[in-house]
Amino acid sequence: MVKPKYAIVGLGMVYGPYAEGVTARGAEAEAGRLAIADAGLKREDVDGALQLRRTAGGGERPAWADAFPRMLGLPFKFFFTVGRGGALAGLGIATAMGFLDLGIAKYVLIVGGVEDFKNSRRTKAQGQRGMVHSEKAGYWGKPFGDLRAPSHHSFLAARHMYEYGTTSRQLGAIAVQERAWACKNPKAKMYGRPMTIEDHQNSPFVVEPYHLFDICLVSDGAVAFVLTTADRAKDSPKKPVWVRGLGSGEVADELWWEKKNYTHMAVKTAKEQAFGQAGIELKDVDVAELYDCFTAEVLFQLEDYGWCKKGEGGPFVAEGHIGPGGDVPVNTSGGLLSAYHYGDLTCLSEAVMQLRGEAGERQVKGAEIALVTGHGGELISPGMCSIHTSLVLGA
Amino acid sequence: MSATEVAKGNVMTTYAKPLPNVDDDSRPQWEGFKQHKFLLFRCTKCGAWYWPKAFCRNHENAPMFADLEWTEASGKGKIFAFNIHHMAFHPGFQPDIPYVYALVELDEGPLFGTNIVGIDPHQITVGMPVEVAYDDITPEWTLPKFKPVAK
């Protein structure tokens, strides 16, 4: 095990939907303010800021000339944007570690905000559905109606169904169990709205094989956290959350000519690296915050990390395991499917709360090790999310 | 939504869907579709086929893709994976609901994203042989859709 050198010492969250006049930029600044206060710091203590942004999905988000550090009044020495699809937290931490390691920064503020729900209401008035992205040069699928993430992510579910006989009902078991977690999280969009497997099966097809309830939410909100070095973390008022392992992989190492990359994610190298640094095994993971843009992504990760064998994810989740009271607590906030979609900052924020023991009714007792995964980017036209990041956090 | 005014003979029609998003790496292929030619990027040294454009992975490459060129391919393949869109994310697709977006495993190897037309979506199966069916959507643009191979 590598002795942890970095820790998360502050967390700030702004939950949607936004009130009239609130921007993602403003929510990022507010989340930053909250995170600095949570860390017991002042703005002057923060040397640099990173913005986490879900780029390279359906299209680039427009870059802002103006951004949250100016609004927050940070005396920052550096500020720039990091991210690849929903893989944000791991990449942000890896980047910040470089500045901390060089001694350029003592505390780095890492922030990601979205206004996707706000935008979806605006574009709905124009006859569109879902989250409209600005165009990415050379993106293949739009003239064929490949317009939103389920247009191509559903290939993963379809292919897993074809190869292993996985059923929609089994995927629904994932949605139902995550909803049960959401019903313990007052901040979750679906709090107070329990779901049965029949509700899932009766929800309309959006892109078959995906029903509406296989698909993540579109959200407003922002998450900010402060990363610092081990020596400084010891002075933190809150219990530090240690960065114990970080790894990444790309399915690009099995590009289309292999045709094997539609039923798994690039977990292998990411897991080996992250778990190796942390000196842990799978059984040591107390809470798993797995990127869940769709139900099949959760299924794949349960198999790829080894909670069950490849192809046996369907029966595994149908038995339970991942909901409240299960032996593998997955997406304890309710996840992107039922709580809020802040990219993998949904996963990271929940892991921090769990490891601090601040997760209220949904607290997993004695949680000491959390796995946070990120997923995203579309390296492989047409439309495959290729990066996988694996982050092991410890209490 | 952006609509494109198109003159067809004397009649002005409106093409209501997104047009291809082309950059200089993909432009030659789209020029080919317009001429109803199905071009893929092929290595002149070893014969391997690529899509999208890439260096050849089988050996070292000459500078700036000099060993590869856009080459006419069979336009045939089989269904690798498919989905059925039951909702129109963009109003231009409303008349097409339900429509199919698929990955076709081309006979040359690459997986190609396209619509499957000329068949009831629920009759489509993985492995079904398909071939290119050009759709001249405007005088400027042709989409390489695919249809089942006639028996």
Ligand SMILES: [Zn+2]
């Ligand atoms: Zn070659």
